[in-house]
Ligand SMILES: O=P(O)(O)OC[C@H]1O[C@](O)(COP(=O)(O)O)[C@@H](O)[C@@H]1O
Ligand SMILES: [Mg+2]
């Protein structure tokens with residue numbers, strides 16, 4: 001006991017650094033983005049090791065006295081991950097960085113040609129539960145005529161030149177798209193400390209029988225979201241004519257990973273709780289990078305109605321409602337909202353009854 005067994009890896013899988021080099025040879029303008037991804041991956045290897053130690057490292061899931069700009073109580077790991085990734089971006093040629101954990105954008109290298117937005121630790125409520133968590137990143141080109149640091153970040157998601165996330169789960173993997181490339185998954189070989197190519201993602205199945213939503217917010221949702229989820233829950237007897245399954249990991253990275261590989265629809269809509277008019281997720285470092293991957297893999301991502309990648313941010317920490325996944329159900333959510341006929345069709349079926357009855 002205690003001795004590490006040699007774990008054979010499939011032979012011939014490409015190393016992450018080799019993939020980055022190859023992408024830059026094909027398109028030299030990706031050089032800065034590739035360097036940023038390389039630093040993110042190297043930092044993720046270290047963070048993955050810490051996370052793997054859990055309580056043996058320390059109380060990573062413990063709450064601190066501090067809150068971030070959004071009012072979330074910070075966990076020890078939120079702050080540690082933030083420090084590690086901001087340091088990593090100092091080593092890359094990055095003009096500036098926005099992090100969920102920092103109120104303002106940080107200027108790093110004024111000669112660099114990219115800015116990076118990050119959620120250093122996604123799924124914070126899962127830390128002490130030993131459930132998947134992650135790091136999300138988005139890379140934008142700097143703007144030639146920006147008059148402030150923040151302005152570089154206020155571009156629509158469609159302008160991203162790279163985006164992705166690392167997931168720390170049973171496997172630690174980096175999931176990303178660089179330039180015009182497809183969505184790739186490289187998985188960490190823990191015995192070697194390097195990421196190797198595992199999967200080229202896509203296309204995401206058009207249809208699916210899985211949805212992901214925090215159903216405890218049902219009473220706060222607007223009618224069209226309630227209607228959509230009620231119709232899913234009615235299974236083959238309802239208007240969807242299929243039985244659904246529900247998943248909610250409470251880590252966006254884990255829901256995105258699952259949906260990229262087998263389809264489904266994710267919803268974090270706006271709701272009536274104070275401060276939740278635009279849901280919970282942040283546009284720059286949660287919505288936009290996930291939408292970039294989903295659309296690149298043949299899925300659809302919206303703010304509930306309109307394409308998410310078209311939204312021009314007005315503030316670096318702004319929230320957005322987020323719906324993404326398989327094309328058919330994601331578009332259907334938008335139809336429930338915008339097409340009165342859909343509501344009219346379903347009205348007689350339910351007569352205003354709720355999914356969850358007291
Ligand atoms: O606890 P809720 O309301 O279900 O929210 C879960 C969502 O919040 C998040 O944890 C927010 O991200 P952070 O942990 O980075 O704040 C998402 O990963 C997840 O989808
Ligand atoms: Mg997050």
Ligand SMILES: [Mg+2]
Nearest residue numbers: 100119121122
């Ligand atoms: Mg976070």
